[in-house]
Amino acid sequence: MQALTFKRGVHPPDGKALSAEQPIKVILxxxxxxxxxxxxxHIGAPCEPLVAVGDHVKVGQKIAExxxxxxxxxxxxxxxxxxxxxxxxxPGGAMVKSIVVKNDGKMEEIEGLNxxxxxxxxxxxxxxxxxxxxxxxxxxxxxFPTHVKLNPPKDTPIDHILINAAECEPYLTxxxxxxxxxxxxxxxxxxxxxxxxxxxxGVIGIEMNKPKAIEAMTKACxxxxxxxxxxxxxxxxQGSEKHLIYAITKREVKSGALPASAGCIVDNVDTVVAxxxxxxxGRPLMRRIVTVSGKGIKNPGNYKIRIGMTLRDxxxxxxxxxxxxxxxxxxxxGPMMGPTLYTLDVASVKTTSGLLCFxxxxxxxPEERNCIRCGKCVDHCxxxxxxxxLNALSLKGDGEGFVKHHGLDCIECxxxxxxxxxxxxxxQSIRAxxxxxxxxxxxxxxxxRAKAEAEAKAKAEKN
Amino acid sequence: MANFVVSGTPHVRSKESIQSIMRDVIIALIxxxxxxxxxxxxxxxxxxxxxxxxxxxFEWLYQTLLxxxxxxxxxxxxxxxxxxxxxxxxxxxxxxxxVGAAFAIIFAKQLFGGLGQNFINPALAGRAFLLASYxxxxxxxxxxxxxxxxxxxxVATPLATLKTGVMPDATLQDxxxxxxxxxxxxxxxxxxxxxxxxxxxxxxxxxxxxxVIYILTVFVLTAAIGRDGLRQPVYEIFAGGLMLxxxxxxxxxxxxxxxxxxxxxxxxxxxxxxxxxxxxxGYPEGVSYSILIMNLAVPLIERFTEPKIFGALPKVKEAKxx
Numbered sequence: 001m002q003a004l005t006f007k008r009g010v011h012p013p014d015g016k017a018l019s020a021e022q023p024i025k026v027i028l029x030x031x032x033x034x035x036x037x038x039x040x041x042h043i044g045a046p047c048e049p050l051v052a053v054g055d056h057v058k059v060g061q062k063i064a065e066x067x068x069x070x071x072x073x074x075x076x077x078x079x080x081x082x083x084x085x086x087x088x089x090x091p092g093g094a095m096v097k098s099i100v101v102k103n104d105g106k107m108e109e110i111e112g113l114n115x116x117x118x119x120x121x122x123x124x125x126x127x128x129x130x131x132x133x134x135x136x137x138x139x140x141x142x143x144f145p146t147h148v149k150l151n152p153p154k155d156t157p158i159d160h161i162l163i164n165a166a167e168c169e170p171y172l173t174x175x176x177x178x179x180x181x182x183x184x185x186x187x188x189x190x191x192x193x194x195x196x197x198x199x200x201x202g203v204i205g206i207e208m209n210k211p212k213a214i215e216a217m218t219k220a221c222x223x224x225x226x227x228x229x230x231x232x233x234x235x236x237x238q239g240s241e242k243h244l245i246y247a248i249t250k251r252e253v254k255s256g257a258l259p260a261s262a263g264c265i266v267d268n269v270d271t272v273v274a275x276x277x278x279x280x281x282g283r284p285l286m287r288r289i290v291t292v293s294g295k296g297i298k299n300p301g302n303y304k305i306r307i308g309m310t311l312r313d314x315x316x317x318x319x320x321x322x323x324x325x326x327x328x329x330x331x332x333x334g335p336m337m338g339p340t341l342y343t344l345d346v347a348s349v350k351t352t353s354g355l356l357c358f359x360x361x362x363x364x365x366p367e368e369r370n371c372i373r374c375g376k377c378v379d380h381c382x383x384x385x386x387x388x389x390l391n392a393l394s395l396k397g398d399g400e401g402f403v404k405h406h407g408l409d410c411i412e413c414x415x416x417x418x419x420x421x422x423x424x425x426x427x428q429s430i431r432a433x434x435x436x437x438x439x440x441x442x443x444x445x446x447x448x449r450a451k452a453e454a455e456a457k458a459k460a461e462k463n
Numbered sequence: 464m465a466n467f468v469v470s471g472t473p474h475v476r477s478k479e480s481i482q483s484i485m486r487d488v489i490i491a492l493i494x495x496x497x498x499x500x501x502x503x504x505x506x507x508x509x510x511x512x513x514x515x516x517x518x519x520x521f522e523w524l525y526q527t528l529l530x531x532x533x534x535x536x537x538x539x540x541x542x543x544x545x546x547x548x549x550x551x552x553x554x555x556x557x558x559x560x561x562v563g564a565a566f567a568i569i570f571a572k573q574l575f576g577g578l579g580q581n582f583i584n585p586a587l588a589g590r591a592f593l594l595a596s597y598x599x600x601x602x603x604x605x606x607x608x609x610x611x612x613x614x615x616x617x618v619a620t621p622l623a624t625l626k627t628g629v630m631p632d633a634t635l636q637d638x639x640x641x642x643x644x645x646x647x648x649x650x651x652x653x654x655x656x657x658x659x660x661x662x663x664x665x666x667x668x669x670x671x672x673x674x675v676i677y678i679l680t681v682f683v684l685t686a687a688i689g690r691d692g693l694r695q696p697v698y699e700i701f702a703g704g705l706m707l708x709x710x711x712x713x714x715x716x717x718x719x720x721x722x723x724x725x726x727x728x729x730x731x732x733x734x735x736x737x738x739x740x741x742x743x744x745g746y747p748e749g750v751s752y753s754i755l756i757m758n759l760a761v762p763l764i765e766r767f768t769e770p771k772i773f774g775a776l777p778k779v780k781e782a783k784x785x
Binding site for chain 1: 466467468469470471472473474475476477479480481483484534537539576577578579580716717721722723769770771772773774775776
């Protein structure tokens with residue numbers, strides 16, 4: 001089958017050889033270690049703790065939730081005592097209120113866990129509720145609540161459910177291993193999603209640099225009419241939601257719109273497995289696969305961890321840093337889009353897909369030079385923007401011009417900075433201005449809403 | 464405990480740098496430079512060396528005196544020096560490239576903010592300055608005698624002969640190979656310039672758009688308009704400075720459009736002005752001025768050729784709304 005793709009994009013060296021052949025290893029938190037559960041591990045309203053300091057919690061116990069629809073509950077992944085509730089650092093760099101649980105090592109499970117069900121006998125509402133109650137969010141990186149994604153407005157019919165198995169970020173191999181080791185669970189998860197949208201067809205998009213994964217998934221899909229495997233050209237950012245949709249359906253998600261507007265739902269491989277676990281195994285989201293890689297770690301590989309474990313405990317459990325060549329840079333996620341960490345004392349969260357330990361040589365930051373207007377950023381921007389211009393506008397502080405030239409459509413993939421021969425920090429400056437301008441936009445919208453409400457109230461009082 | 468580096472994304476960068484791009488341009492100019500030295504001998508070699516050294520020295524001097532970071536290692540001054548020399552007649556006195564280098568580096572490039580900020584091509588600006596100031600030195604062409612030691616007699620360039628309405632003695636093969644014709648050091652051997660241009664396109668340093676469309680435009684217009692009794696479009700695209708200009712001058716990053724559509728408009732504009740000057744203008748050759756004029760139009764062209772973004776919303780027609 002012909003490999004599909006999108007326009008422009010870049011080809012960074014993939015670095016996957018370090019961990020691609022390492023089977024997924026289960027890492028359990030050590031007895032007496034502390035696990036942190038930040039209240040916000042997803043897009044949407046933060047959760048509130050359901051437990052108090054001193055409480056005893058069990059594996060699978062819901063310890064935090066929010067009444068908001070756009071939110072996702074959080075579950076204890078070990079048994080033990082709640083020792084504290086305090087702000088803790090999360091991989092994105094923010095301090096977030098977190099529940100601290102001291103692991104008693106018994107892995108005592110809460111009653112009612114492991115009540116798997118047959119999804120074919122469940123109604124759509126029951127399936128969505130079960131997914132919500134299992135705390136499933138997009139595990140690819142964004143953390144969009146899955147029950148919201150699977151339940152788009154009624155006026156947007158869904159005809160494609162795409163499984164994002166591109167794994168276009170260099171170094172990361174967790175999705176790849178999952179496809180080799182548990183392909184039938186991915187297919188099962190996809191079948192559950194297809195039950196919600198019976199008119200849709202399921203497509204699993206995999207980049208051509210993973211022939212074994214394509215083979216394994218094709219085999220697992222055999223005999224299923226409405227699911228197929230689609231090879232994709234190996235190119236970054238092939239796993240961007242909008243670009244995956246374009247590659248497979250040739251539809252463009254309009255500026256500011258959600259994928260559902262193009263008739264598509266896109267979910268990451270690990271998310272689909274989480275759905276399968278939630279429904280068929282009756283287990284909420286408590287684990288995830290993390291790729292630990294880079295030259296600065298002794299044993300690069302793919303590890304199935306309990307969410308909440310600190311990255312320090314994870315690194316210690318797998319043999320630690322390479323003492324001869326210790327890392328100088330730590331990245332949560334992939335090297336193109338993952339934020340850097342200044343400490344390992346950070347909880348793993350639902351969206352932690354990788355931990356990269358870069359050595360001095362890998363972490364080299366070249367000096368920024370004048371823009372020479374070579375146009376490579378324009379030639380490679382997957383969104384069709386003019387990054388060099390947005391960079392200049394950002395440095396000038398011209399937010400208005402930035403918005404006018406579509407700066408808010410930037411997906412922050414970093415292709416521009418990757419290509420730039422002058423080594424300019426294009427993506428970084430654009431991201432900063434984007435934050436400021438998006439904030440202004442939100443504030444303006446809120447002000448307009450408040451004004452409208454005040455006017456309505458005044459009118460009501462008059463009458 | 465160890466301190467970790469914190470930085471913005473992405474954490475991997477391509478190997479390409481300004482220096483590697485400039486190095487590629489220099490590599491691409493090697494065939495034409497070698498051909499220039501082969502045809503015009505020692506004076507050409509000396510002019511090239513003086514021009515390069517002068518450009519580098521002026522850049523270093525300016526940046527040192529103004530306490531700016533010295534950027535001569537990015538090789539862009541070397542490229543400017545080489546291109547300036549390619550645009551000089553081999554008979555030019557040795558001070559000519561020095562004056563030209565001073566104008567190119569200080570006035571056209573550094574005063575506007577250095578590399579990437581110059582709105583016109585520095586080498587061409589230097590050439591235009593020299594041509595306006597020292598017309599005799601800049602338009603005395605000699606026959607390609609190489610290192611034979613023979614006296615370099617003054618000759619007319621093929622384009623100058625064409626201008627008088629006479630077909631030059633030089634054959635089509637001569638203007639492609641650069642044999643038996645006068646002209647600037649780097650412009651006479653069209654085939655060497657084309658090889659260099661193909662190298663740059665293959666290495667993704669330049670896009671094919673500007674050179675190919677520029678040359679095509681000149682070809683089509685020359686064929687359409689023609690000169691009095693002479694219609695030689697194939698001959699005319701190989702004669703003169705068109706190949707040098709199209710592959711190495713019009714494609715200068717800083718002074719050509721970034722947008723793909725803009726590059727097309729820019730190239731067509733260069734082609735039109737070149738042909739008009741060649742056929743109707745006072746000069747026999749119009750490549751330099753056409754590129755300089757189009758350089759000035761770049762901001763305007765870019766403004767109207769911004770690419771359509773992915774997922775662009777349909778344009779809201781304000782008039783209809785009201």
